[in-house]
Amino acid sequence: DIQMTQSPSSLSASVGDRVIITCRASQGIGSKLGWYRQKPGKAPERLVYAASTLQNGVPPRFSGSGSGAEFTLTISSLQPEDFATYFCLQHYNYPWTFGQGTKVDIK
């Protein structure tokens, strides 16, 4: 199975801060990676697919980059609704596997 190592597991930040979250795959996965946000008590929502393509309707403060085995999600200016948990998903090989998640809370 492909292991997805996500870091950090948690971070504290303020509104307006720039936040960077990383996922590292145990082997190359091309660009078959998505980034998701889950607010408490809600279903996850996709932010980025194909490693760097923004989902329709997602604000441009979110961006994804990377290919192969290292990927980042950047939030350029954190907003109040962004305090949530973020995770990555690889769909290059079965079984699809997830990063362990990054909880972003208010400093």
Place this chain on the structure above:
Amino acid sequence: QVQLVQSGAEVKQPGASVKVSCQAPRSTLISYGFSWVRLAPGQGFEWMGWISAFTGDKNYAQKFQDRIVMTTDRSTSTAYLELKSLRIDDTAMYYCAKITLLRGIDFWGQGTMLTVSP
């Protein structure tokens, strides 16, 4: 935006089976693939498998292979996950998700909480 509506919370005893449903918008199910994903307390997300509503093709995660059945019903635009021989550590939130093999999971259902308790 695609709305996937899942069935309500379940409480089961160890050894029992559960069947969770996921209703897609009418007349669109046939073009969808579905994955089922679970999130246990204190754990990360775990992919259980996927099914094509169009071809019936399936791929189950090896961990669940002998205990799960994924099906779809075109007449009701519904996907189903059946999990058998339940254990206490199957307690989790179960999500259905619309997928494409090219782009992964794009939309999620609201989740169904399963509690397995003696």
